[in-house]
Amino acid sequence: MREPAKAILRFLCVSALIVAAAAALNFIVDPLQLLRPARFTPAMYSADSRMQDAGLIRSQDFDTVFMGTSLAIHFRQSDIDRLLGVRSVKLAMTGADSREQSLVLAAALERHPKRVIWQVDDWIFRNAADSGPDLYLPADLYRRNARGIAGYLLSGAMARESAWMLARSIPPLQPLVARLTTGVLFKFLIPRVDDINALKPDFDVSEAYNAKKALAAFRSAIDPARSAYLAERYNYDAMVRNFERDAVTLIAQNSGVTFDVYLPPYSILQWVAMRDASPATLKIVYDFSAYFARRLTQLPNVRLYDFRAVKEVTHDLRNYGDLIHHSPEIDLKILSWLAAGDVVVGRAAPTATLERLEAQTAAYPLGSIER
Amino acid sequence: MLFNSYQFIFLFLPISLAGYFAWGRLGNLAAVIWLALASLVFYSASNWQFVPLLVASVAFNYAIGLMLISMRLSGRQRFATLTVGVAGDLLVLGTFKYAGFLAANLDAIFSTGLTLDILLPVGISFYTFTQIAFLVDAYRGKVAGYRLAHYALFVTYFPHLIAGPILHHRDMIPQFEAADARRPNPHLILCGLIIFAIGLFKKTCLADGIQPLVPLAFGSGSPTFDQAWIGALAYTFQLYFDFSGYSDMAIGISLMFGIFLPLNFNSPYKATSIIDFWRRWHMTLSRFLRDYLYIPLGGNRRGALLRYVNLMITMALGGLWHGAAWTFVIWGTLHGVYLCINHAWNNYGPAVAPRFARAANFAAFVLTFLCVVVGWVFFRAGSFSSALYILSRMADPRQVALGRAEMVQFAFVAFYAGLAWFAPNTQTIMGYDHEARTVGDVPGAWPARPVFLYASAAVLALGILGIQQYSEFIYFRF
Numbered sequence: 001m002r003e004p005a006k007a008i009l010r011f012l013c014v015s016a017l018i019v020a021a022a023a024a025l026n027f028i029v030d031p032l033q034l035l036r037p038a039r040f041t042p043a044m045y046s047a048d049s050r051m052q053d054a055g056l057i058r059s060q061d062f063d064t065v066f067m068g069t070s071l072a073i074h075f076r077q078s079d080i081d082r083l084l085g086v087r088s089v090k091l092a093m094t095g096a097d098s099r100e101q102s103l104v105l106a107a108a109l110e111r112h113p114k115r116v117i118w119q120v121d122d123w124i125f126r127n128a129a130d131s132g133p134d135l136y137l138p139a140d141l142y143r144r145n146a147r148g149i150a151g152y153l154l155s156g157a158m159a160r161e162s163a164w165m166l167a168r169s170i171p172p173l174q175p176l177v178a179r180l181t182t183g184v185l186f187k188f189l190i191p192r193v194d195d196i197n198a199l200k201p202d203f204d205v206s207e208a209y210n211a212k213k214a215l216a217a218f219r220s221a222i223d224p225a226r227s228a229y230l231a232e233r234y235n236y237d238a239m240v241r242n243f244e245r246d247a248v249t250l251i252a253q254n255s256g257v258t259f260d261v262y263l264p265p266y267s268i269l270q271w272v273a274m275r276d277a278s279p280a281t282l283k284i285v286y287d288f289s290a291y292f293a294r295r296l297t298q299l300p301n302v303r304l305y306d307f308r309a310v311k312e313v314t315h316d317l318r319n320y321g322d323l324i325h326h327s328p329e330i331d332l333k334i335l336s337w338l339a340a341g342d343v344v345v346g347r348a349a350p351t352a353t354l355e356r357l358e359a360q361t362a363a364y365p366l367g368s369i370e371r
Numbered sequence: 372m373l374f375n376s377y378q379f380i381f382l383f384l385p386i387s388l389a390g391y392f393a394w395g396r397l398g399n400l401a402a403v404i405w406l407a408l409a410s411l412v413f414y415s416a417s418n419w420q421f422v423p424l425l426v427a428s429v430a431f432n433y434a435i436g437l438m439l440i441s442m443r444l445s446g447r448q449r450f451a452t453l454t455v456g457v458a459g460d461l462l463v464l465g466t467f468k469y470a471g472f473l474a475a476n477l478d479a480i481f482s483t484g485l486t487l488d489i490l491l492p493v494g495i496s497f498y499t500f501t502q503i504a505f506l507v508d509a510y511r512g513k514v515a516g517y518r519l520a521h522y523a524l525f526v527t528y529f530p531h532l533i534a535g536p537i538l539h540h541r542d543m544i545p546q547f548e549a550a551d552a553r554r555p556n557p558h559l560i561l562c563g564l565i566i567f568a569i570g571l572f573k574k575t576c577l578a579d580g581i582q583p584l585v586p587l588a589f590g591s592g593s594p595t596f597d598q599a600w601i602g603a604l605a606y607t608f609q610l611y612f613d614f615s616g617y618s619d620m621a622i623g624i625s626l627m628f629g630i631f632l633p634l635n636f637n638s639p640y641k642a643t644s645i646i647d648f649w650r651r652w653h654m655t656l657s658r659f660l661r662d663y664l665y666i667p668l669g670g671n672r673r674g675a676l677l678r679y680v681n682l683m684i685t686m687a688l689g690g691l692w693h694g695a696a697w698t699f700v701i702w703g704t705l706h707g708v709y710l711c712i713n714h715a716w717n718n719y720g721p722a723v724a725p726r727f728a729r730a731a732n733f734a735a736f737v738l739t740f741l742c743v744v745v746g747w748v749f750f751r752a753g754s755f756s757s758a759l760y761i762l763s764r765m766a767d768p769r770q771v772a773l774g775r776a777e778m779v780q781f782a783f784v785a786f787y788a789g790l791a792w793f794a795p796n797t798q799t800i801m802g803y804d805h806e807a808r809t810v811g812d813v814p815g816a817w818p819a820r821p822v823f824l825y826a827s828a829a830v831l832a833l834g835i836l837g838i839q840q841y842s843e844f845i846y847f848r849f
Contacts, residue, residue: 004557011564011828018832150377156576156836220593228754229591 022159026152029162031188033059034141034152041169044188045196049073050100051187052196053091054141057108060193062089065108067101068119070094071264071324073197075331083335086115090196093137098124098246100137107142109254117260117338121324122285122292125239125246126232161188199328209327210318214267217322221273230278239288248295255301260338262305263289265313265330270323271361286358293350304345306353307334309360372416374620375574375838383413387529388627392555403520403547406628410529414494421492424463429526431459432502433519439509440516453510457503464499467492472695494533496692498526504663505540514540521547528630530621534614536635537655546630556629562801562810563626565827569797570619571834578613579839581605581787584780588761589751595772599764601780606751607744608787611640614653619797631808634798640743640791643735645709646717648743660689679714683707693750698758702749709742 029041032055037043043059046052064086066075072092080088091104101124105116140148152158164186168177181189190196199205221230251259274282296304313319313333319326337343345353372379387409395402415422435456439449471487478485505522508514517525517540525543526532588594588602618635625632635655642648649657665685671678683704690703723731745762752758764770797803803810 004561007824008557008561008564011561011824011831014825014828015568015831015835018829019835022832022836147377151838154377154836154838156833159836224756228756 019154022156023153025162025166026155026158029165031055031158031161031165032141032152034149041165042191043193044165044168045190045193046187047190047197048187049091049093049197050096050137051141053093053104054107054138056089056091056193056196057104057111057142060089062087062111063113064088064115064117065105065113066090066092066117066119067105067108068092068264069096069101069121069124071121071326072119074199074328075335076194076198078194079332079335080117083332083339084117088117092119092197096124096137097126098242102246102250103137103139103142105250109250109257113257115258115260116254118262119264120247120261121264122239122288123234125242125288126234127238127242157187161186164188205327205329209321209325211320213322214269214317214320217320218269218273221323222277230274231281234281234284236284236287239284240291243288243292243295248299251296251299251302257301259299259302260305261296261302262334262338263308264324264334265307265310265326266324267317267320267326268314268360268364269317269320271357272364272366273323275361275364276366282361286354289354290351293345293354297345297347297350303341304350305338305343306345306357307337307343309353309356310343311360314360315364372413374617374624375571375834377838378416380571380835383409383416384624384627387413388555391628395551395554399548399550400518400520402550403524406529407520407524407527410524410527410532413529414527414532418493420490421495424492424495425498425527428460428463428498428502429523432456432506432526433522435459436505436509436514436522437516439506440514449510453506456506460499460503460506464495467495469691469695497535497537498532500659500663500692501538501540502526504537504659507663508540517544517548528625530625531632534617534621535653535655536618536621536633537659538633539658542633543630550629558811559629560627562803563623564831565623566626566797566801566803566810567620567623568827568831568834569800570616570621570623572830572837573612573616573619575834575837575839577787577790578609578616579837581609581612581783584783585609585751587780588748588764589753589757594761594764595770596764596768597771597773597777597781599761601777601784603744603748603761603765604784604788605780607640607747608784608791610747610750611636611791612787615797622797622803626810631805631810633805634803636796637798638791638796640740640788641736642739642743643732644739645706645713645742648739649706649710656689656692660685664688675718679711682710682714686710697755698749698752701755701758702746705746705749709746 027035030036030038031044031046032052033043034055035058037059045056064080064084066072066077066080066088069092072090073094075090075092077088077090080086080090089108091108093100093104096104101118105118109116138148138151141152142148164177164181165188167173168181247261271282274285293304293306296302308314313326313330319330321327343353372383374380387406390405390409391402394405411422411425414425435452438444438452439456444452467489468491471489474483474485474487477483505514505525521544522540524547525538525540528538528543531538582605584605585602586592587598587605588600589606590602594602615636622632622634633655635653637651637654639648639652642651665681668681668684669677670681684707686703686707687700688703690699690701690706693699693703748761748765749755749758752761801810802812
């Protein structure tokens with residue numbers, strides 16, 4: 001064989017060897033616990049829930065799925081279990097649209113849970129910025145097809161995590177590696193599943209959630225340079241279409257599962273910002289909310305909760321870190337409301353709470369904001 | 372189909388290479404037809420609905436070109452034929468790329484209520500421009516006549532079809548005609564593999580690696596001074612490593628078939644003036660705009676004032692070529708202004724004393740880089756107001772976060788800057804000479820050393836391991 005041909009062979013063999021070594025490492029360590037529960041190394045978890053959820057669905061025992069966006073991301077599974085008397089898995093994903101949530105829920109429902117608690121925002125049903133869940137979500141990991149598994153095993157980033165987790169599992173190295181482990185290079189930093197995306201005990205809640213922050217977010221939202229974001233990708237027909245495809249179809253296909261769907265308590269400023277900076281968007285949201293409530297209350301396996309007009313929470317701006325994100329105290333309140341069955345939207349008057357919200361928004365004076 | 376996908380690397384590329392050399396035993400034409408068909412398969416993998424458009428475009432331009440080359444037409448008839456050809460191309464491009472933009476602007480001005488949402492065929496800007504150049508050269512009598520198969524391959528050749536480099540028929544078709552596909556050339560295949568590996572690494576490890584920092588400036592939040600700079604610089608380096616990575620991959624793939632593609636990048640962020648930048652950034656587009664827009668407009672032949680006007684028109688249209696949005700026009704116009712100032716400075720500015728030459732050179736390098744970064748803010752921002760908002764944040768040092776995260780992010784960006792400013796580029800490493808059609812032949816060059824072979828094999832492995840589920844090239848949108 002001539003020299004360049006031999007060099008090609010050597011080149012390809014070395015590449016293949018490195019790739020195979022990385023794949024073998026990923027297979028053995030399995031950082032996501034996608035193939036089996038943690039066996040060779042202690043279980044570690046990542047805060048990247050779009051990726052981590054694929055592993056949680058396979059590795060955890062649960063009878064209840066907790067789904068949502070960033071508004072549900074800080075809930076602790078232990079709180080959910082304690083207050084609702086269930087064994088839950090939290091699959092909330094920051095900024096996830098309805099297609100992503102639906103895909104992840106469908107994968108979780110294959111494990112036959114009894115109940116789904118679903119925190120829903122109206123904006124998850126807007127048209128996705130680009131097409132489909134595959135763009136942001138490693139969808140093939142959830143589908144568990146060959147491409148998904150190959151992508152997982154052939155991932156260099158995952159191999160880096162595997163090597164690190166392996167090093168961390170060797171007792172003499174453990175303290176040193178643990179000290180060197182930071183979020184800058186590594187993703188799997190969380191040793192307890194309950195701590196995934198939960199706020200740390202020493203987290204300064206009053207610093208993160210206060211009226212000053214909520215008002216700053218309000219001013220930014222109504223600033224003409226930024227207010228276009230309020231209206232971005234809102235289209236009533238598309239939202240209805242996406243809602244039917246991603247929520248109604250999924251719920252109807254799983255008639256044996258109870259879906260507790262709840263609309264979270266945004267601060268009143270979110271609605272006032274829309275009222276003042278983008279009234280057409282607010283109209284779309286109201287119209288969609290009415291459709292949403294009527295449609296869901298028709299489904300026998302759905303209990304719908306609307307917390308958007310709970311004035312003692314939504315008008316107290318100290319509860320918020322921006323226009324919509326509420327503090328962990330409100331997380332607990334939501335769980336207690338769900339446990340008590342309060343604020344259920346009745347089949348007889350599905351838009352009653354929406355009408356209360358509309359009245360509150362219309363009546364909220366600008367002067368209150370300045371104070 | 373993406374170059375940075377398992378399907379391409381493990382399936383399409385080996386099959387198309389094997390088929391090319393197998394059919395090559397029957398002769399050049401069989402290999403060329405195979406490669407053209409493979410290119411259509413490549414295109415159809417993600418754009419099947421636009422394959423008829425691509426085929427029709429090839430047939431239309433070939434027919435017009437044939438009329439210009441072969442038929443005895445009068446001067447007027449020739450011009451009319453060219454006009455029909457170019458107008459046809461621009462009509463198709465305008466319909467798919469700019470009709471929605473035009474409708475949106477008319478709606479904004481006259482409240483027509485008309486909106487158009489037309490899907491953009493990937494690569495249409497690239498294959499339209501290559502064919503316009505062909506028609507213009509045919510009109511000028513600079514084309515001898517090509518066989519349909521060679522012409523079709525020239526347009527559809529998959530390494531360049533989606534995002535360039537913008538090819539010139541005089542460069543490519545003679546190579547297709549002369550290509551000896553009977554036997555694979557192991558030296559070219561090895562060099563092609565290494566160049567492909569470098570490009571893949573640039574894309575999957577470098578460009579995709581820094582992408583998460585871009586939303587710091589361009590996301591929906593309110594960035595502080597340092598966050599806005601981190602985001603803007605991250606995009607500056609992401610775009611470079613993404614597009615130059617793609618171009619390296621295209622060159623490497625083509626080399627495996629024995630075809631030399633023109634260079635598209637020559638370390639652009641090392642430029643010491645905007646004129647220098649445009650000789651280093653997207654070089655095939657710069658050449659196209661110079662030869663088929665700037666010079667036909669009159670170039671610098673009609674006085675200083677018209678030269679600046681021509682520059683502005685060329686750059687504004689170059690901006691519009693990138694996308695149907697005012698931000699692209701503003702980006703192009705901004706670079707037009709930069710170029711005018713640069714030319715005016717060269718003509719009328721003071722000469723630098725030799726003892727200040729190094730300092731002046733360094734200042735010019737920094738100023739050029741800053742101007743380019745400002746331009747990229749318009750290029751990337753969703754709207755003019757968003758771009759101004761980000762720039763206002765970059766100009767307001769009163770609000771600084773500079774926490775641990777920002778410091779790590781700055782270090783990350785600095786690493787990329789070091790690569791872009793100080794590392795040798797791919798053609799230097801590989802001794803790639805497009806004009807001389809040589810690669811890896813420089814005595815003592817890296818490719819001859821065994822350690823380089825193993826290091827580049829590791830680079831390929833890292834590139835493959837860096838492939839994410841979905842990571843499109845930025846220039847696919849143009």
